[in-house]
Amino acid sequence: EGSQLAKGRFRDLTCTEEGERILEHMFHINNDSDVDQTIIRGSIIALQSLLILGTQVGVKGSPEQQKYYVSHLSSTTTTNNEHNDDTTNSPDINSTWNQQSSRQLKHKVDITAGMQLLANIKRKRSAQSAADLLVELGAWTKHEDLALLRSGFPVRFSHEEGGAATTAEASTRDPDAMLGLRRDLRELKAYTIDDELTTDIDDGISIETITGVDGSERKRIWIHIADADRWSPRNSDIFQAAQKRATSVYLPTGAVPMFPPHFTSEVMSLTSNCDSYALSLAVELNDDGSIDVESLQITPSLINVNYRLSYNEVDEMFDHGLAYFEEWELGALLAEANKRRTFRIANGSTEGFVPKPIPQNEVRVVPDETAEDQLDISIKVAVTHNAGFNQSSVVTDDRNPSKAEEHAAPLSSAFLLVTEMMILAGEAMGKLGDVLPLDDDDDESEISKDGGALLKNHLHLPYRTQAKADFAQRNQEFRTLESLKNDGDGYCHAWYARRFFNPVKITPDLQHHAGLGLDCYVQWTSPIRRFGDLQVHAAVKRCLRKKRLNTLIQGGQAIPSSLLASDLGCPVPTAVEDSKDAAGKYTEYLTNDGGDGEQEDKIDYKKGIGFIQAARNVQRKSKEYWIFEYLRRKKESDTTEVAFEALVLGCVDPRRFQYAIYVHELGLEHRYLSEMGSLKIGETIWLKVASTSPRQGLLTFGLAKR
DSSP: OHHHHHTTTTTTSSSSHHHHHHHHHTTOOOTTOOOOHHHHHHHHHHHHHHHHHHTTTTOOSOHHHHHHHTGGGHHHHHHHTTTOSOTTSOOOTTSOOOHHHHHHHHHHTOOHHHHHHHHHTTOOOSHHHHHHHHHHHTSSOTTOOHHHHHHTOOOSOOHHHHHHHHHHHHOOOOHHHHTTOOEEOTTSOEEEEEOTTOOOOOEEEEEEEEEOTTSOEEEEEEEEEEOHHHHSOTTSHHHHHHHHHOBOEEETTEEEOSSOHHIIIIIISOOBTSEEEEEEEEEOBOTTSOBOGGGOEEEEEEEEEEEEEEHHHHHHHHHTTGGGTTTHHHHHHHHHHHHHHHHHHHTTOHHHHSSSOOOEEEEEEEEOTTSGGGEEEEEEEEOOTTOSSOOOGGGSOTTSOOHHHHHEEOOOHHHHHHHHHHHHHHHHHHHGGGTSOSOOOTTGGGTOTTOOOOOOOOOOOOEEEEOOOOOGGGHHHHHHHHHTTTGGGGHHHHHHHGGGOOOEEEESSOOOBTTTTBSOOBOOSOTTTBHHHHHHHHHHHHHHHHHHHHHHHHTTOOOOTTOOHHHHTSOOEEEOGGGBOTTSOBOOEEEOSTTSOOOOOOOOTTTTHHHHHHHHHHHHHHHHHHHHHHHHHHHHHOSSOOEEEEEEEEEEETTTTEEEEEETTTTEEEEEEOSSSOOOTTOEEEEEEEEEETTTTEEEEEEOOO
């Protein structure tokens, strides 16, 4: 009975299934034992509280800041307690336990019982003591990701969610095929370009040459995005599983995906050499790189990816000329990408404003029996994918490399190609309002004698907007910025420029995105990884389906009976059998709307925004932990000081001589309290690792002997 009471009560309170099993097994009581159920229940609550207490190790900031970090969990507690006015109470031990219950515990951060438990067993009453005890018990690993546990993200998929994925995989239902919307594009040569280790491949690209009636030629770009909506239709169980997570979380130890891993890699992804479902967008560019709005097309499709390539493989194809002959499509796509980059820079994009962004690091942790704790940590420094300059490794000036080039990977043509194609897709989606019908009911009086009007068809999109920097009001700061262009390989300029960036906002209205240099932008190219993108797919496909239904109604044709209201976002009209005219066409259509008129199911693009913001914090904290752990290991294993060359980016606090520094070899930006007093912006100094505590999030540098 103790095991039954404990079953599932520690879900998402430990990162591993083994840890959850160990915690549950603690309540496995022999049948001969006579233990009061009240004691078992109280013990479960105390252990849950201990787990919450342990997650608080390294948490910094004021109580208000700490509340902010878990504020995204507040809405989930309301859902879990919809019949209880007091949503601040902890879940009842007799109630059904689920992921929402775990989130509620994390939102309240009730550590009272955990503190008492530590006192009872004569342990120090602290978060670190709780974490140490849980590691000793085997419930947590030494490197348990506490930021992930605090966040409320489900760390594993439940048995029910796995079953939902299996059901979805077996489904042959395709509303777009029913309506004749899914287009066969398998004749196009399609490429996917991703990191070598990527398994959830959600975007592909093609290009074709179109010959006009006058013999002129133009290039038509196709951008194919995995049709995740085909496999996770709205209101399905697997859709609900994705909605709980809102985004995939990418950590040095691996991904915490939005969909079950097998489902994304084997079912949803654009896998090479097999038929895949996609939502494909066609676009042609004007000579200046702007979009020819009249060329826009979007359609559910069936594609067959010819080549699954990595960024490095594509760069080699460019370097060796293969991309301009046998695979000329890649060269043509790069030419279009360069045209787009030039167009956006001319319109004030960040790439022109910050031509040399600071290289970022990529941290990976993989099992290795020979390494400490059987985990190997590697750090790779690479120029951001959206860098302003672009060159392949073959044209890097090896005669006089900068400090950055000694450690950062060369800029990549493949990165530029993919980046520009995805940004192009976002702008094109924003402009689709000029192509897709906003309202098709102009001729409704001709359709039916007794109502039966055409379906109202509005495409609502979440436009991402960013206001332009106001340099006029910050003239002194702007002059300082301009003076830094040549300092520190341009990185001091890039660091200082951040203060001018306005936050990105989401609005229902089409507005300018200054950072991208575009009139409009909608994010939709990663529906496997971002719930918001999946929502956009549903909105666009509903619009296309309603347009097709209106065409059927105008033609007096039957409506497929297997369509659902969730496919359209509104009740499905049906033809009245007795309304056929002499030509056999229907003249009347009825909608089962309960007598309230058409009821539109509007898509709420705000769903999951809090979890997306929380994901950024989890990813940042996890990366920070493993970089600090990497440095701790080096410091403990090296007999000499662990020193790195660092660039002084700028002064943060002149009174304390606190500076922002960039450590080239680590791709790390950090704070440094100068022991030499004032430092010159852009100068290079050698610093040693003075101390580091990964769990507490602490790293200090001191002046090296060099």
